[in-house]
Amino acid sequence: MSSVCARPVGMGYMAGGARSQQRRRAARVRVPAAAVAMAPTARAETMYELLGVEETAEPEVIKAAYRRAARRWHPDACPGGAERFMRAREAYEVLSDPERRRGYDIQLRCGAGGGAQAARRAGFADWEAQLAGLQWRAAAHGRHGETWGSRMRHATAQAQP
Amino acid sequence: MALQASPPSVFRAVPTFANASCRRQFQVQASAAAANGGGDGKMMWKEPGSDSWKIDYSGEKPATPLLDTVNYPKHMKNLSTPELEQLAAELRAEIVHTVAKTGGHLSSSLGVVELAVALHHVFDTPEDKIIWDVGHQAYPHKILTGRRSRMHTIRQTSGLAGFPKRDESAHDAFGAGHSSTSISAALGMAVARDLLGNKNHVISVIGDGAITAGQAYEAMNNSGFLDSNLIIVLNDNKQVSLPTATLDGPAKPVGALSKTLTKLQSSTKLRRLREAAKTITKQIGGQTHEVAAKVDEYARGMVSASGSTLFEELGLYYIGPVDGHNVEDLVAIFEKVKSMPAPGPVLIHIVTEKGKGYPPAEAAADRMHGVVKFDPTTGKQFKPKSSTLSYTQYFAEALIREAEADDKVVGIHAAMGGGTGLNYFQKRFPERCFDVGIAEQHAVTFAAGLATEGLKPFCAIYSSFLQRGYDQVVHDVDLQRLPVRFAMDRAGLVGADGPTHCGAFDVTYMACLPNMVVMAPSDEAELMHMVATAAAIDDRPSCFRFPRGNGIGAVLPPNHKGTPLEIGKGRVLVGGNRVALLGYGTMVQACMKAAVALKEHGIFVTVADARFCKPLDTQLIRELAAEHEILVTVEEGSIGGFGSHVSHYLGLTGLLDGPLKLRSMFLPDRYIDHGAPVDQLEEAGLTPRHIAATVLSLLGRPLEALQLS
Numbered sequence: 001m002s003s004v005c006a007r008p009v010g011m012g013y014m015a016g017g018a019r020s021q022q023r024r025r026a027a028r029v030r031v032p033a034a035a036v037a038m039a040p041t042a043r044a045e046t047m048y049e050l051l052g053v054e055e056t057a058e059p060e061v062i063k064a065a066y067r068r069a070a071r072r073w074h075p076d077a078c079p080g081g082a083e084r085f086m087r088a089r090e091a092y093e094v095l096s097d098p099e100r101r102r103g104y105d106i107q108l109r110c111g112a113g114g115g116a117q118a119a120r121r122a123g124f125a126d127w128e129a130q131l132a133g134l135q136w137r138a139a140a141h142g143r144h145g146e147t148w149g150s151r152m153r154h155a156t157a158q159a160q161p
Numbered sequence: 162m163a164l165q166a167s168p169p170s171v172f173r174a175v176p177t178f179a180n181a182s183c184r185r186q187f188q189v190q191a192s193a194a195a196a197n198g199g200g201d202g203k204m205m206w207k208e209p210g211s212d213s214w215k216i217d218y219s220g221e222k223p224a225t226p227l228l229d230t231v232n233y234p235k236h237m238k239n240l241s242t243p244e245l246e247q248l249a250a251e252l253r254a255e256i257v258h259t260v261a262k263t264g265g266h267l268s269s270s271l272g273v274v275e276l277a278v279a280l281h282h283v284f285d286t287p288e289d290k291i292i293w294d295v296g297h298q299a300y301p302h303k304i305l306t307g308r309r310s311r312m313h314t315i316r317q318t319s320g321l322a323g324f325p326k327r328d329e330s331a332h333d334a335f336g337a338g339h340s341s342t343s344i345s346a347a348l349g350m351a352v353a354r355d356l357l358g359n360k361n362h363v364i365s366v367i368g369d370g371a372i373t374a375g376q377a378y379e380a381m382n383n384s385g386f387l388d389s390n391l392i393i394v395l396n397d398n399k400q401v402s403l404p405t406a407t408l409d410g411p412a413k414p415v416g417a418l419s420k421t422l423t424k425l426q427s428s429t430k431l432r433r434l435r436e437a438a439k440t441i442t443k444q445i446g447g448q449t450h451e452v453a454a455k456v457d458e459y460a461r462g463m464v465s466a467s468g469s470t471l472f473e474e475l476g477l478y479y480i481g482p483v484d485g486h487n488v489e490d491l492v493a494i495f496e497k498v499k500s501m502p503a504p505g506p507v508l509i510h511i512v513t514e515k516g517k518g519y520p521p522a523e524a525a526a527d528r529m530h531g532v533v534k535f536d537p538t539t540g541k542q543f544k545p546k547s548s549t550l551s552y553t554q555y556f557a558e559a560l561i562r563e564a565e566a567d568d569k570v571v572g573i574h575a576a577m578g579g580g581t582g583l584n585y586f587q588k589r590f591p592e593r594c595f596d597v598g599i600a601e602q603h604a605v606t607f608a609a610g611l612a613t614e615g616l617k618p619f620c621a622i623y624s625s626f627l628q629r630g631y632d633q634v635v636h637d638v639d640l641q642r643l644p645v646r647f648a649m650d651r652a653g654l655v656g657a658d659g660p661t662h663c664g665a666f667d668v669t670y671m672a673c674l675p676n677m678v679v680m681a682p683s684d685e686a687e688l689m690h691m692v693a694t695a696a697a698i699d700d701r702p703s704c705f706r707f708p709r710g711n712g713i714g715a716v717l718p719p720n721h722k723g724t725p726l727e728i729g730k731g732r733v734l735v736g737g738n739r740v741a742l743l744g745y746g747t748m749v750q751a752c753m754k755a756a757v758a759l760k761e762h763g764i765f766v767t768v769a770d771a772r773f774c775k776p777l778d779t780q781l782i783r784e785l786a787a788e789h790e791i792l793v794t795v796e797e798g799s800i801g802g803f804g805s806h807v808s809h810y811l812g813l814t815g816l817l818d819g820p821l822k823l824r825s826m827f828l829p830d831r832y833i834d835h836g837a838p839v840d841q842l843e844e845a846g847l848t849p850r851h852i853a854a855t856v857l858s859l860l861g862r863p864l865e866a867l868q869l870s
Contacts, residue, residue, distance in 0.1 A: 086213075124512070127490065130480045131497045137478065138503045149388030152355035153503055159358060 046108060047091035055105070059096060066092035205250055214250035216518065219538040222258040225251035233307050234281040234332075245488045249278045252301050253518045257537055259312045260300070264533040264657075265323055268516030269368075270300035272398055272485075276366065276511065277301035279491035280394075283499060284362055287331040292347045294367040296324035296337030297531075298396075306332035316657035318836030324661060338661020339626065340599050341374035343367050344393055348380055351389040362392065362499060369397040370576060374599040378475070384506040385476015391506040392498060393477065396485065398515040400528075472508050481510030486517060527579070549712035553650055555685040555721075556707065557582030559692035560619060560648075561589050562722040569617045570696060573597065575604045581621035581650055601626055605633035605645070612643040617696060624649040624664025624706060631670060638702045639674040645702050646695040647671070652681070652706035652746070653797035654828075654842060659835030664706070665828050668745070668802030671704050672774045678703035678728060679775040681746035685712035686723075687772070693723035708747050708797070710838070729776040737765035740856050741789040743782070745771045745796040745803040752795055754849035759856060762865055766856060774803045777810055786816045791859050795826045795852060797845075802827060822859055826852065 048055050051065040069088040073081035094100045103124075145151050204223030205216050216223065227244060228251040231237050240248065252274050260267045278301070280291055286306065293299040303321065304312060308330065314320025325333035335346045347365035354361055371377060372395060384391055472479045480498075483490055491511070498507055515530070516522030521540025522529040529535075535542040564570040564586070571593045578584040578596060587594035597604045601622055608618035622630070627649060638645045649671075652664040672679045678698055682688035682705065691705045718724065734749070735756055742752040749770045756766050769785060771778060771794075785792055792811075796803040804825030811817045826847060833841050842848050850869050857866035 124484050125480075125482055127480055127483050127494055131494065134478050134480070134498070134504055134507065135501060138501055138505065147386070147388030147505075149355065149390065149505060150503070152389070156355070156358050 047095055047104065050087060050091045051095070062092065062095050066096075205254060207247075214246065214518075216250055216254050216257075218254070218257060218519070223251075223254050225255060227251055228255060228304075228309075231305060232309070234284075234286055234305060237278070237282050237305070240282065242489045242492065245278050245282060245492070249274045249488060250518075252278065252304060255304060255309070255312075256300050257519050259315070260532065261535050261537045263313060263315050263317065264535075265316050266297035266300070266530065267519075267532050268522045268528040268530050269298035271519055271522060272513040272515045272517055273298045273366070273396060274301050274518070275486050275488045275491060276394065276396065276513070277305060279488055279495055280364060280366075281305050282492055283495040284364065287334070289362040290334035290347070290350050290364065291332075292335045292343040292350075292363075292365040293325055293337060294343035294365065294371045295340045298366075298368075299325050299333075299337075302332070303330075306330060316659075316835060318840040319834075320836075322659055322835055323657060324659070336661070338659070339629070340371040341367070341376045343371075344377055344380035344384065347391055347393070348384050348387070348389065351384075351391045352387065355389055362390070364392040364394060366394045366396055368400075369395065370400060370599060373576075375602065381472070381475045381477060381506075381508075388476070388505045390504060392495075393506065393508045395481070395508055395510045396513055397482065397510060398513045400515060477506045477508040478504065479508050479510065481508075482512045483509065485511030485513035547711050549685070549714050551711050552685060552688060552707040552709070553580070553582040554585075555688055555712060555717075556621075556648060556650070556692065557585040558721045559689040559723055560586055562720065563692060563696045564590055564593065566722070567617065567696065568593075569615065570619065571595065571611060571616055572619050572621060573604050573608050573611075574621045575599055575601045575626065577621075577623065577626075580623065581648070583621050601630035602633050605630040606637045608645045609633070609637040609641070609643045612638075612645050617644070617646070617699070619646045619648055619692075619695070621648045621650065623662070624652040624667040625662050627667065628670075634671075634702075635674060639676045642676045642701050644699050646698070647702070647704035648692075648695075649704060649706040651709050653708045654833060654838060654845065655709050656838040656841065657835050660832035663833065664708075665797075665799045667704075667706055668774060668796060668798035669800070669805075672802060672806055674702075676701045677775060678773070680705045680726075680773045682707060683744065683747055683749035683770045683772075684715040686715040686717050687770075689718055689721060689723035690726050691723070691772075694725040694728070697725040698728070706746060713750060726772065729773050729778055731769055731771040731773065731778040731781045733767060733769045733781070735766070735768040737767040739766075739789055740764065740791045740793070740860070741767040741769060741785040742852065742856075743769045743771055743785060743792060743794045743807065745774060745794070745798075748795040748797050748847065751847065751849045751852060755852035755856070758849060758853045758869065762857065762862070764856065764860065771803065771807075774806055777806055779810060782807060782810060783814070783816070786811060786821050790820065791822045791824075791856070793824045793826060793852070793855060793859075795847070797828060797847060799828050800830060824855060824859065826855065 048057070051062060051069055053061055053065045057065075066088060070085065071077065073085040073088060075082045075085065094104050145154060204220070205214060207214050227240075227248045231248065237245075237248070253271060256270050256274070257267070260270075281302075284291065291302065293302060300312070300315070302325070303309075303315075308321055311321050316323040322329055324336065324338045326336050327333055334350065335343070337343065343365040344367060347363045351363040354363065367377060381393070384393075480494065483494060485491070494509060498504055498509070514523065516525070516528045519529075519540070525540065529540060529542075533542050533544055560570070560572060560583075564572075572583045572586045572590075573595045574581045574583045575597055576599045578587060578594075583594055583596075587596075595607070597607060604620055604622060605627075608620045611618040620627075627634070627647065634647070637643070649664065649667050651662060652667055655662045655664065668679065668681075671677050678695075678701060680691050680694065680703070682691050688705070688707055695703045695705060731743075734753065737756070740759075742755065744750075744752040749768065752768045756768050759766055767785065767789065769781060771781070792807075794804040794807050804827050808817075808823060808825060811821070811823060817823065828845050828847070833845055835841075836844075839848075854866035854869050857863065857869070
């Protein structure tokens with residue numbers, strides 16, 4: 001394992017990735033109940049639960065549920081309900097767009113828990129992992145000089161002692 | 162409005178956002194005075210518990226204390242993420258209130274506010290190069306690069322250009338106006354940087370519509386091959402076509418490419434596969450990164466069958482999709498890519514919403530893409546009332562009538578349904594209107610293919626955009642003598658859009674083609690007749706040009722259906738003696754006004770409307786030459802157009818050997834800057850006053866020429 005962590009550039013990056021990988025791996029491997037109970041909330045509610053619809057709900061049902069939630073929690077009608085209103089709005093935006101809904105469903109099924117939520121908004125990609133992949137590719141291909149760009153980069157690096 | 166920059170201590174004393182109980186006390190204060198006036202003074206505030214800012218658009222422009230401190234990108238370098246978000250909100254308010262007073266492109270600029278803030282925070286223009294494709298979304302870029310104080314002059318005479326312009330600022334790396342040129346230009350700058358041994362970064366920002374054009378693929382293909390360091394930001398607002406494309410809003414994506422983009426946005430499963438592959442290589446352990454990269458490549462190869470790695474097949478590293486309105490994410494990604502020594506070409510796919518942050522734009526069907534002056538509170542535009550419609554609408558009307566009479570008539574346009582009027586045609590004949598996307602070259606050859614099978618295609622492409630498909634016009638249409646009809650809108654000077662959209666050259670480049678019939682109407686009734694004429698010409702290609710603007714109120718033919726004109730025959734409008742004005746196109750109107758002005762000086766000129774540049778009405782020209790001393794040709798086109806054809810004809814037939822004085826008036830041999838149409842015509846020297854002055858000078862009365870008003 002030490003050779004993987006030896007690269008200075010990606011150090012903090014890989015370490016961060018490893019940690020979040022571990023967290024994710026832990027979630028998939030039945031975390032003991034005690035550990036779960038220690039977490040402040042049992043489990044973040046899914047967007048479907050937020051709106052009170054089934055996961056297989058039709059778009060009209062979702063729209064009606066959103067309208068209900070919006071009327072209920074709109075800051076004009078319910079002072080202090082702004083946060084729930086915004087969450088309902090976000091849930092509606094994701095669930096009403098078929099592509100984002102599909103992405104969100106996949107995320108749910110793959111067990112993306114509260115930990116990964118920070119890095120990713122519903123339906124979007126994990127760009128941190130993609131950037132890590134870019135670093136790997138750059139490191140692996142850097143020396144070969146097969147492309148014009150790599151030759152020029154090499155020449156520039158040589159020219160500057 | 163007194164803008165007082167707050168002293169740093171006041172600003173730092175504002176409580177942080179993390180403390181929810183402070184949210185009522187949080188206020189954006191320009192100064193103590195401003196905070197006390199106007200109720201509790203809140204025009205812009207951060208929504209409690211979420212990351213988004215709310216801006217109140219009713220009333221005056223809100224105070225923008227943070228934006229006031231930013232004149233150039235270097236002033237943004239030390240801002241934290243919450244401050245950048247606040248800056249973005251202030252920029253939005255600034256853009257809405259500015260465009261409300263000047264008109265221009267609104268929603269595309271609103272969609273890239275966060276992107277512009279992130280780019281300028283991370284990169285250092287003018288050393289780093291940011292190239293905005295098309296450029297109508299560059300308003301936030303202009304505000305952040307030292308032109309905020311002049312934004313109220315945008316798109317006006319002697320003011321800022323509506324698109325990036327190299328002459329205007331060193332921060333504008335490349336001029337734009339037509340679409341899909343940014344990646345090519347960026348690659349050129351990147352390669353030059355490599356050859357010169359420089360270290361700057363090159364970023365191009367291109368939209369999902371512009372990337373459907375062929376040139377974008379040519380550029381991406383070349384970037385992948387050369388492997389030079391380059392960042393391409395794909396700004397995807399899921400419009401693909403302009404939201405003005407049809408009468409009901411944006412067109413459904415016009416091609417297979419957009420399906421690819423959609424799949425990219427949702428193929429989380431596929432990315433998980435690659436990420437899993439990376440985990441596996443780490444667990445193998447003790448291995449070099451070559452193995453990891455190879456595994457990654459195989460994993461990507463596995464998923465390429467599903468079509469989500471179109472960009473990767475071209476050799477670009479794909480990152481995304483990313484929320485394009487999240488400043489924190491954008492800054493993190495740009496910083497990371499900037500710090501890598503050898504990333505090669507990277508494509509960052511961001512998802513934005515056109516018109517984001519301004520509710521009337523988000524709600525409108527056309528998203529308020531291009532607007533005239535409007536009221537910021539409601540978004541209602543102050544469209545000037547005119548008694549006549551635009552030439553575009555008369556054209557659309559006439560084409561619909563032709564299509565009703567003949568079911569072989571079809572319409573083709575290149576992602577400009579609203580601009581060419583074919584959105585009306587599409588509503589009426591949905592199966593006979595073809596939007597090919599931003600692909601003028603394909604549109605022309607596609608029309609040629611339709612014509613070979615006996616259909617009657619009408620290609621409605623702006624005069625300046627048809628330049629992109631010129632080889633197809635020559636090689637595919639004219640050489641084979643195929644009956645494709647070209648309706649060239651926006652011919653001549655176009656006003657606020659400037660020289661990038663100016664249709665100066667179409668008479669020249671069409672009339673030099675051996676088989677083309679070239680005509681131009683002098684008013685909207687003539688336009689309808691020319692649509693009918695073009696529909697009737699079935700043995701050779703034909704074209705007609707008409708300008709931006711409204712009709713003059715001519716009497717329209719019954720039921721708006723024109724009758725075909727006799728080809729190669731012009732008409733005389735007003736009879737006179739000694740002097741003849743031979744106008745081509747809507748310049749005939751200017752000639753008529755000049756004739757009225759000259760009457761007061763006792764000169765009665767003949768005004769003729771040539772109608773056709775090819776074939777020329779030679780009989781009319783011979784008669785005018787025989788009966789007049791002076792012949793002046795007038796057109797709103799460049800050198801080499803109508804005037805040239807007339808002078809060549811006169812020369813060939815020996816009519817220039819006699820007493821005839823010939824003068825040609827056309828657009829000068831330079832680019833006319835953007836501005837009000839009257840100002841542009843004034844600078845070009847094609848107003849009625851100029852025509853009358855030319856006549857008076859030729860008659861030996863120069864003093865009166867100078868005294869004309």
